[in-house]
Structure formats: C-alpha cells, structure tokens
Amino acid sequence: NNVLLEVENLKTYFPVKGGVLKKTTGYVHAVDDISFKVNKQETFALVGESGCGKSTTGRSLLRVIEPTSGKITFRNEDVIRLSKEEMRKKRKDMQLIFQNPYSSLNPRMTVNKLLSEPLRTHFSMSQKEIEEQILWVIDKVGLTKEQLDRYPHQFSGGQRQRISIARAIISKPSFVVADEPVSALDVSIQSQILNLLIELQKDLKLTYIFISHDLNVVRHISNSVAVMYLGRIVETGDTEQIYTSAMHPYTKALLSAVPSKDPLQKKKRIILKGDVPSPVNPPNGCPLNSRCESAMSICKEIRPELADMGNNHHVACHLYKE
Ligand code: SF4
Ligand code: MG
Structure with missing residues (x-):
C-alpha cells in the first residue's frame, strides 16, 4: 500500500457570531467536504x-485546527478520533512548516532553545538525546553550531526558514505540511529553500503536503495537485496532467494567469466574472456557478462530485461525465 494519508469527507466549519448576545448566526464553510489520498514520499500540493481553505485543510490534518467531521487515516489510524494526549505524541510524526519565518519563531529564544523546546516539552526527551538531535538537524538544514546561540533577528529570511524547517524535522517525522514555505522570501532565496525541501524529502523519506498559491513553484515541486475553490476540491490529478490538460473552468482560469516562459506562446487570459462568494453562504450546486462562462441550469441545483477521468485525473464539473 503506497498511501500514507487518506482524507475522507473532511469538513472544517467556523461559527460566525453576531448581535449583542454573540449567538452563532451561521458557519464559515472553510473546508467543505473534501477527500484525497497522499502517497508515501511524494509531494501533494494544495x-x-x-x-x-488550503491552509485550514493543512492545519485540520494535524488538528492544529479541530475539524468538524470526516476521517483522516494516517498509518491505519483515524487522527480525528485520537485523544489530545495521543495527538500530541502523533505530532512527532506529523509536522507543520509555517509560511512566515518572521512571526513563527519566538524572538526571545535562541536557536538552541527554539529547537530543544519542542523535544523537551512535547516528547520528553533527555538532555543527551536532545543535544544529539540538534547536531543532527543543523547539519541537515545547513546551519552551524556557532549559530545556535543567536536569536532569530540575527538571521536573514532564508536562514530563519531553515530554522523553521529544522524545528519541523527535528522529531524525525514522516509527514510534513508546508504552508506557503517560500512565499515570504525573496525570489532569489526561494529556490534554495525549495531545493533544501527536495533534498530532505529524499534523504529522510518525507511525504509533503505543499500549500501554495504560486503555480510555478507547485509545478516544480509536486507529484500531484488538488485545486481548491470555496473550501472544495474542484480538480485533482498528477501535476503534469493538470498543468497540460486542465479540464475544470476554474483550473483553466488559474493557469491562464501564469506568465508563460515562452513569449511566443501567448496564452489567452481567462478572467472569471465577479468575486468569490462568501464561504458563509456558499452557493447551491457548483461553487463556481455564479462566475462560470459555461454554467448550465443544473449547475445552480446539483453539486458536481469529483468524477474519474482516468489516469488519476478527477474533475468536479457537470461538463464532464465519468
Ligand atoms: Fe461551470 Fe457548471 Fe462546471 Fe461549475 S459545474 S464549473 S458552473 S460548467
Ligand atoms: Mg493561507
């Protein structure tokens, strides 16, 4: 079995409070019934x-945000049913890299403290084990022993992201959610960090969920991809398949906005009309129906489910039938 993580019908809703009594008046449908599988040692992009809803999905998988319902099977166990204590132990194997290396590292802690603290408090390792792990991890991410006594502000953005990555992999996880790990960095630094993530994946046999709005980065790093719109997956498949043969009108619009490297191959930009509807009252039927040029009457009534187009390619759109 090549699947490390399987998500079934995941929903994460947030209550909306209104009025002087702060009563729940509705729910933000941040993640609205999504299912997917992630293969071992591969990168699955959202x-x-x-x-x-891509960040909320990533956080829901690790229960940094509590999902509302669904099933998350990781190593034959439903993560949603674990107790808080069991989940704390599980985080050794399931980790998160945050987008912003400027705000996610406590400025009052040295690198040494930043790295040792999770091992001591969450996984109750001995001092000797912790020291060994720290030496192991700084070598993996390209930091030096001299840098251990410094504070985050003494590092560049790229180096700070190396510290964040070290924090995520120091417990030797097999699964890492990387939420926009290079978006806050200068373009010149982005490829260094992406290459580090790729090296670490090979070296440590990591499985990634890679969250990004940057379609060029995603094409470079991922094996498969899921396109999300209004909390739902509208299209998913192998990365090259999606980039060369997108079927869903939303995916086509997204891809049409990516600047082509070949100036002679001018693509026609597809502009969707209107704005993304509120996730508090998502439309009936297809989430894109108010903005889609191809919308038909069925699109306002029936929600299209992901249909199998063959070769691992799935599309949720009434234009296509299995
Ligand atoms: Fe457009 Fe209808 Fe397909 Fe939705 S289901 S993307 S509205 S054609
Ligand atoms: Mg986000």
Missing part, C-alpha cells in the same frame, strides 16, 4: 487563491 493550490488556490487566498481564502479557498
């Missing part, structure tokens, strides 16, 4: 515009 793409889409900000607010589409």
Whole structure:
C-alpha cells in the first residue's frame, strides 16, 4: 500500500457570531467536504487563491485546527478520533512548516532553545538525546553550531526558514505540511529553500503536503495537485496532467494567469466574472456557478462530485461525465 494519508469527507466549519448576545448566526464553510489520498514520499500540493481553505485543510490534518467531521487515516489510524494526549505524541510524526519565518519563531529564544523546546516539552526527551538531535538537524538544514546561540533577528529570511524547517524535522517525522514555505522570501532565496525541501524529502523519506498559491513553484515541486475553490476540491490529478490538460473552468482560469516562459506562446487570459462568494453562504450546486462562462441550469441545483477521468485525473464539473 503506497498511501500514507487518506482524507475522507473532511469538513472544517467556523461559527460566525453576531448581535449583542454573540449567538452563532451561521458557519464559515472553510473546508467543505473534501477527500484525497497522499502517497508515501511524494509531494501533494494544495493550490488556490487566498481564502479557498488550503491552509485550514493543512492545519485540520494535524488538528492544529479541530475539524468538524470526516476521517483522516494516517498509518491505519483515524487522527480525528485520537485523544489530545495521543495527538500530541502523533505530532512527532506529523509536522507543520509555517509560511512566515518572521512571526513563527519566538524572538526571545535562541536557536538552541527554539529547537530543544519542542523535544523537551512535547516528547520528553533527555538532555543527551536532545543535544544529539540538534547536531543532527543543523547539519541537515545547513546551519552551524556557532549559530545556535543567536536569536532569530540575527538571521536573514532564508536562514530563519531553515530554522523553521529544522524545528519541523527535528522529531524525525514522516509527514510534513508546508504552508506557503517560500512565499515570504525573496525570489532569489526561494529556490534554495525549495531545493533544501527536495533534498530532505529524499534523504529522510518525507511525504509533503505543499500549500501554495504560486503555480510555478507547485509545478516544480509536486507529484500531484488538488485545486481548491470555496473550501472544495474542484480538480485533482498528477501535476503534469493538470498543468497540460486542465479540464475544470476554474483550473483553466488559474493557469491562464501564469506568465508563460515562452513569449511566443501567448496564452489567452481567462478572467472569471465577479468575486468569490462568501464561504458563509456558499452557493447551491457548483461553487463556481455564479462566475462560470459555461454554467448550465443544473449547475445552480446539483453539486458536481469529483468524477474519474482516468489516469488519476478527477474533475468536479457537470461538463464532464465519468
Ligand atoms: Fe461551470 Fe457548471 Fe462546471 Fe461549475 S459545474 S464549473 S458552473 S460548467
Ligand atoms: Mg493561507
């Protein structure tokens, strides 16, 4: 079995409070019934515009945010059913790299403290084990022993992201959610960090969920991809397949906005009309129906499910039938 993580019908809703009594008046459908599988030692990308639910999905998988319902099978166990204590232990094997290396590292802690603290408090390792792990991890991410006594502000953005990555892999996880890990960095630094992530994946046999709005980065790093819109997956498949043969009108619009490297191959930009509807009252039927040029009457009534187009390619759109 090549699957490390299987997500079934995951929903994460947030209550909306209103009025003087702060009563729940509705729910943000941040993640709205999504299913996917992630293969061992591969990179599965979640793409889409900000607010589409990709970060909430990543955090829900590790229960940094509590999912509302669904099933998350990781190593034959449903993560959602674990107790808080069991989940704390599980984090050794399931880790998160945050987007912003400027705000995610405590400025009052030295690198040594930043790295040792999770091992001591969450995994109760001995001092000797911790020291060994720290030496192991700084070598893996390209930091030096001299840098251990410094504070985050003494590092560049790229080096800070190396510290964040070290924090995530120091417990030797097999699964890492990387949420926009290079988006806050200068373009010149981005490829260094991406290459580090790729090297670490080979070296440590890591499986990644890679969250990004940058379609060029995603094409470079991922094996498969899921395109999200309004909390749902509208299209998923092998990365090259999606990039060369996208079927969903939303995916086509997203890809049409990526600047082509070949100036002679001018693509026609597809502009969707209107704005993304509120995730508090998502539309009936297809989430894209108010903005889609191809919308038909069925699109306002029936929600299209992901249909199998063969070769691992799935599309949720009434234009296509299995
Ligand atoms: Fe457009 Fe209908 Fe397909 Fe939705 S289901 S993307 S509205 S054609
Ligand atoms: Mg985000």
